[in-house]
Amino acid sequence: MAKNDKKRRDKKGRILDTNEIQKKDGSYEYRYIDMSGEKRSIYSWRLVASDKTPPGKKDKPALRDMEKEIKKALFKGVDPYGGNLTVVELCERYLSTLVGLRETTKSCHRTALNLLKKESFGYKKIRDVHVSDAKLFLIKLQKVNGKKYHSIHILRGVLRPAFQMAYEDDLIIKNPFDWPLANVLIDDSHTRDAISREMERKFLKFVKEDEHFSQYYDGMFFLFKTGVRISELCALTISDINFKKREIKITKQLQYKRGGILYIQAPKTKSGIRTLPMSQEVNKSLKHDVSSRIKPAIEPVVDGYTGFIWLNYRAKKGLRPTLGYEWNKWFNNAVEKHNNIYKLQLPHITPHICRHTYCSNMAKSGMYPKVLQYLMGHADIGVTMNTYTHLGIEVAREELMRLGSV
Helix, strand or coil: CCCCCCCCECCCCCECCCCEEECCCCCEEEEEECCCCCEEEEEECCCCCCCCCCCCCCCCCCHHHHHHHHHHHHHCCCCCCHHHCEHHHHHHHHHCCCCCCCHHHHHHHHHHHHHHHCCHHHHCEHHHCCHHHHHHHHHHHHHCCCCCHHHHHHHHHHHHHHHHHHHHCCCCCCCCCCCCHHHCCCCCCCCCCCCCHHHHHHHHHHHHHCCCHHHHHHHHHHHHHHCCCHHHHHHCEHHHEECCCCEEEECCEEEEECCCEEEEECCCCHHHCEEEECCHHHHHHHHHHHHHCCCCCCCCCECCECCECCEECCCCCCCEECCHHHHHHHHHHHHHHHHHHCCCCCCCCCHHHHHHHHHHHHHHCCCCHHHHHHHHCCCCHHHHHHHHCCCCHHHHHHHHHHCCCC
């Protein structure tokens, strides 16, 4: 070694680069300034990859390997320190920025986060997640774990904006979840297409005449003939009905959260608050439902509301209004029973399909789009108009025949 050599060296005589230090205990330190101007340091017992970690000391990547990653990240304008967040930590951080959410949305977010916490992917460092990793993780959830497309769609609805936030905060170079989900996963969810008038009649006839399912007939009929949301049906009280004027006031929704707690929630938009006219058949059916309703000794109360039209008398925790998931179950069970008896099979039917069917039938009947938008409680006319664009060739042919063009 030259006598006048003033270059800093480690205990093995190797020249140390700028900002590299060997401490008294033999470990190495590299100091740098991060994206926000803060002083940071990283440590390792090894300067280069060929060095051995001293016995009993924690093994980490070599200091110079970590230096390269930091310099590369800083050159690209990415904060190398922020990339140490795990996927779960990032999602929790993202969800903490959301305010004013409806309870139903919060519930979906909790479910997504709980799913993520059960997967090893949730504990990967966000800087180590690439596009292929993101795709393979969601494919695994569907093919190996048996998760439904809808559940994965909700999870991706948290992951994509969370990683987008990380990208905008300069924590990562690219959002690994920024791609169309339908290009990677098989959409195994049931379509929400409207059913034909014939299928509607067959289903309602079966329900009305069935010894067990006839108890749900009036509610199912109401859904098909008014197009209300299932949460709106569950929230209906006797005071919402004016039989004299044949009007139904839709002002609220019945929801439930963890622990079986029921609560009343206002519609998502002002458009959801509306007064619906009753047809003669709906008026007759609803009168029958109200008159045949068994008046309980103590009416269930939810957030000050009472007199709910549709009650579940068999609920485990006592008398309460019916809930959306129960109607879904009753529809599914009725369809299953019908299809086990008859050769002509009924399609999948849910309360939401009833809503689609009503909307489709009104559009086929030539109802003005703005009137239909009001009845459906759609905030966006585009949602209503989408029904008109899916009417099909048969409806188009019928309309042309009516106008004398065919």
